[in-house]
Amino acid sequence: MLYAVKDWDNAYANGPNIAGGERWPGLWVAPAEAYRTALAGQGRARLDIAFGAHERQRLDLFLPEGTPKGLVVFVHGGYWMRLDKSFWSHLAQGPIARGFAVAMPSYRLCPEVDIADISGDVAQAVAKAMDEVAGPVALTGHSAGGHLVTRMICRGAPLSPERQARITSVVSLSGLHDLRPLQRTVMNDTLHIDDATALRESPALLAPIDGVKVTAWVGGAERNEFRRQAQLLANIWIGLGATTAYVEAPDRHHFDVIDDLADAESGLVKALVEM
Numbered sequence: 001m002l003y004a005v006k007d008w009d010n011a012y013a014n015g016p017n018i019a020g021g022e023r024w025p026g027l028w029v030a031p032a033e034a035y036r037t038a039l040a041g042q043g044r045a046r047l048d049i050a051f052g053a054h055e056r057q058r059l060d061l062f063l064p065e066g067t068p069k070g071l072v073v074f075v076h077g078g079y080w081m082r083l084d085k086s087f088w089s090h091l092a093q094g095p096i097a098r099g100f101a102v103a104m105p106s107y108r109l110c111p112e113v114d115i116a117d118i119s120g121d122v123a124q125a126v127a128k129a130m131d132e133v134a135g136p137v138a139l140t141g142h143s144a145g146g147h148l149v150t151r152m153i154c155r156g157a158p159l160s161p162e163r164q165a166r167i168t169s170v171v172s173l174s175g176l177h178d179l180r181p182l183q184r185t186v187m188n189d190t191l192h193i194d195d196a197t198a199l200r201e202s203p204a205l206l207a208p209i210d211g212v213k214v215t216a217w218v219g220g221a222e223r224n225e226f227r228r229q230a231q232l233l234a235n236i237w238i239g240l241g242a243t244t245a246y247v248e249a250p251d252r253h254h255f256d257v258i259d260d261l262a263d264a265e266s267g268l269v270k271a272l273v274e275m
Contacts (some may be wrong), residue, residue, distance in 0.1 A: 155208070171271055
């Protein structure tokens, strides 16, 4: 079913449309800190690895026991304007239990930089993490992070073809793949998305590289626009020869849709690491 959008700000407003939505992002802080501290105590957390000169160009790397089978990179959301890597450390539990290292970068934010600069930051972070961990690479990101990880597997991305060739799987969690609608929101006073930026930085308007499995994963209880954005990417890219899947997680909303990353046996983790 198609829905006409009359209020673009409301269409992309998550917290006000979730019961108890004000609990996030604070609800993630304690479990993230506890898990990060536990792994650091075991010598399996390398924190604040620099991939650039800016104070936000840092990543945390969490390691499994023994030699990693490969690398997972998780890129956080926050509409390119807020949050950092510290909120999400506990989500590394699922891939780590399956033997994968997990990198979680921060990046510079709007309006200090624009979205193209942020794409460049994420490419630098992915490249740095690849230098630290051998083997196949899976990318996942939430909301704006979903945009950023799918941007990494577009032709002409800021990530080199040699780096892209190591990526075997991408899961975009409630990702934003077409930036044009965001031009109609109040957020664009900060994001400064113009037509040129939308055309250059929207994965749904670009061609994917060959050979990558892409899953557009979204909560069944999310805003219509997030479900549409997920369907859009899966639909367009399968028409361009990519292997895509669209998954609606029943009853999940925009904030708890990421929770299953912490569960090694979840369908979400399996989609990410069973390469």
